[in-house]
Amino acid sequence: MPDVWSQYSQKVMEHFKNPRNVGEIENPDGVGHVGNPVCGDIMELYIKVNNGNIVDAKFKTFGCGAAIATSSMVTEMVKGKSIKEALKISNRAVAEALDGLPPVKMHCSVLAEEALKYAIEDYLNKSRNKAKRQPRKKQTQYGCGKSDE
Amino acid sequence: MRRTYLDHAATTPTRPEVVKAMLPFFTDAFGNPSSVYSYGQEARGAIEEARTKVAGLIGAGSEEIIFTGGGTEADNLAIKGVAHANEHRGNHIITTSIEHHAVTEVCKSLERRGFTVTYLPVDKYGLVAADDVRKAITGKTVLISIMHANNEIGTIEPVEEIGRIAREAGVYFHSDAVQTVGHIPVNVDKFKVDLLSISAHKLYGPKGVGALYVRKGTKLVPLIHGGEQEKRRRAGTENVPGIVGLGKAVELAGQDMNREAERLAALRDKLTEGLRERIDHTHLNGHPKRRLPNNVNVSIDFVEGESMLLNLDLEGICASTGSACSSASLEPSHVLLALGLSPEQAHGSLRFTLGRENTEADVERVLTVLPGIVAKLRAMSPLSKTQK
Numbered sequence: 444m445p446d447v448w449s450q451y452s453q454k455v456m457e458h459f460k461n462p463r464n465v466g467e468i469e470n471p472d473g474v475g476h477v478g479n480p481v482c483g484d485i486m487e488l489y490i491k492v493n494n495g496n497i498v499d500a501k502f503k504t505f506g507c508g509a510a511i512a513t514s515s516m517v518t519e520m521v522k523g524k525s526i527k528e529a530l531k532i533s534n535r536a537v538a539e540a541l542d543g544l545p546p547v548k549m550h551c552s553v554l555a556e557e558a559l560k561y562a563i564e565d566y567l568n569k570s571r572n573k574a575k576r577q578p579r580k581k582q583t584q585y586g587c588g589k590s591d592e
Numbered sequence: 593m594r595r596t597y598l599d600h601a602a603t604t605p606t607r608p609e610v611v612k613a614m615l616p617f618f619t620d621a622f623g624n625p626s627s628v629y630s631y632g633q634e635a636r637g638a639i640e641e642a643r644t645k646v647a648g649l650i651g652a653g654s655e656e657i658i659f660t661g662g663g664t665e666a667d668n669l670a671i672k673g674v675a676h677a678n679e680h681r682g683n684h685i686i687t688t689s690i691e692h693h694a695v696t697e698v699c700k701s702l703e704r705r706g707f708t709v710t711y712l713p714v715d716k717y718g719l720v721a722a723d724d725v726r727k728a729i730t731g732k733t734v735l736i737s738i739m740h741a742n743n744e745i746g747t748i749e750p751v752e753e754i755g756r757i758a759r760e761a762g763v764y765f766h767s768d769a770v771q772t773v774g775h776i777p778v779n780v781d782k783f784k785v786d787l788l789s790i791s792a793h794k795l796y797g798p799k800g801v802g803a804l805y806v807r808k809g810t811k812l813v814p815l816i817h818g819g820e821q822e823k824r825r826r827a828g829t830e831n832v833p834g835i836v837g838l839g840k841a842v843e844l845a846g847q848d849m850n851r852e853a854e855r856l857a858a859l860r861d862k863l864t865e866g867l868r869e870r871i872d873h874t875h876l877n878g879h880p881k882r883r884l885p886n887n888v889n890v891s892i893d894f895v896e897g898e899s900m901l902l903n904l905d906l907e908g909i910c911a912s913t914g915s916a917c918s919s920a921s922l923e924p925s926h927v928l929l930a931l932g933l934s935p936e937q938a939h940g941s942l943r944f945t946l947g948r949e950n951t952e953a954d955v956e957r958v959l960t961v962l963p964g965i966v967a968k969l970r971a972m973s974p975l976s977k978t979q980k
Contacts, residue, residue, distance in 0.1 A: 460906070465972045480934070480935045480939070481923060481935045482922045482923070483898075483924060484896075485974055487974045503974040504973070504974065505895070507902075508899055511972065
């Protein structure tokens with residue numbers, strides 16, 4: 444296993460050691476819940492939206508070093524972005540912002556992208572329905588280890 | 593930073609005395625043991641001396657030891673060798689669901705070639721029931737392969753009972769003993785095993801060398817053809833320095849095995865108790881008593897193994913996990929799942945395996961560092977709130 448994290452970039456290690464935006468948002472406008480305990484990764488992403496802009500984002504993650512680093516990075520990336528801009532954030536963009544991920548860890552960036560997409564979808568549903576709804580839970584459809592790479 | 597190595601089940605450092613014993617066989621005594629001149633015979637003599645030492649530690653005859661390229665090759669030779677040599681008698685093999693991949697994958701490859709394999713379950717401590725072995729034997733069973741002690745959870749299997757059952761049924765019995773030889777007593781007659789795998793680098797010897805004990809009269813088809821070496825059971829010029837190293841490592845292990853096992857067991861219990869006291873929701877995996885003297889395996893709820901290992905590594909502590917976040921499959925340890933652990937708990941496992949150079953200070957260091965790491969990771973875990 445050490446050979447895997449010697450492949451972790453300095454940026455991944457930096458976000459792993461000092462993750463940004465850990466925690467939950469009280470009364471969030473959107474929550475994305477993704478992952479699968481069998482694969483060992485579970486991610487929760489919370490967003491606060493004001494005038495169509497994401498003003499705050501926080502996460503809670505159970506997972507490996509890359510899962511924690513991608514969660515941290517995606518929350519950094521969405522803050523201050525409009526919903527439209529945030530929807531364009533891809534898993535590749537998250538991985539690139541971390542100076543890359545080892546190939547076997549690319550699925551972590553997919554989780555981060557999905558968590559964000561579901562949080563935004565949750566927000567859009569809520570604002571459409573006005574009434575408060577339970578955050579939508581989503582188990583990833585693909586098997587462990589698969590990614591779009 | 594001082595490095596605290598607690599992964600001796602993965603590999604051990606080669607002891608300086610072992611390296612010293614090996615060195616002449618790279619240079620001055622480089623001869624091919626198959627050559628008739630004195631250079632060759634010097635090397636031949638060294639191999640035979642090593643063979644006697646290995647045989648001596650496990651109560652075997654020296655002619656019953658075949659040197660191999662390691663524990664994995666020994667497992668392959670034992671299982672494929674017996675299976676193929678006895679195809680006329682039957683095509684059924686019995687093993688367990690917690691074997692090392694060096695056994696499991698060999699069995700799977702035989703299944704693809706028409707063999708049938710029974711993978712026996714284990715209880716929550718990782719123990720296989722001898723009675724299950726008895727019940728699984730059919731008229732077509734040719735081999736039982738059950739490890740002496742499990743590499744992940746340290747549980748010691750009832751090999752003596754299984755050996756008796758195998759002997760009565762006239763079925764060959766192989767045991768992978770790479771985690772036990774040189775660490776706790778192993779005796780091939782007491783265990784009634786017909787084949788037993790040994791690895792040098794698990795007992796402070798070099799990597800790339802091991803041995804297979806093969807009881808006299810056991811039919812075996814070789815894996816490697818191409819020479820007369822090892823009585824035609826393992827062709828190829830012998831790894832003389834490696835074999836000498838294995839011999840020396842075995843000799844040294846035999847000198848203080850019981851004393852060292854006692855010392856390590858005390859450290860093991862201190863570490864286990866300390867972890868349970870200082871980190872809530874910590875569970876010991878494996879048998880509380882019937883376990884290797886150096887093995888601590890715990891599941892720490894709500895946190896994932898690799899992130900713990902990564903944090904421990906930043907503190908200079910080397911350990912291991914049954915989480916497989918970096919392997920291609922990502923599925924957690926088959927051993928932990930066989931015990932009935934949930935995937936989350938299997939992913940939250942940590943293994944510490946102690947060794948000769950470890951002291952109480954190393955145990956103290958883990959107990960000082962780990963609670964903080966777990967607290968930090970739990971603070972960011974979505975599982976903490978839902979299950980606490």
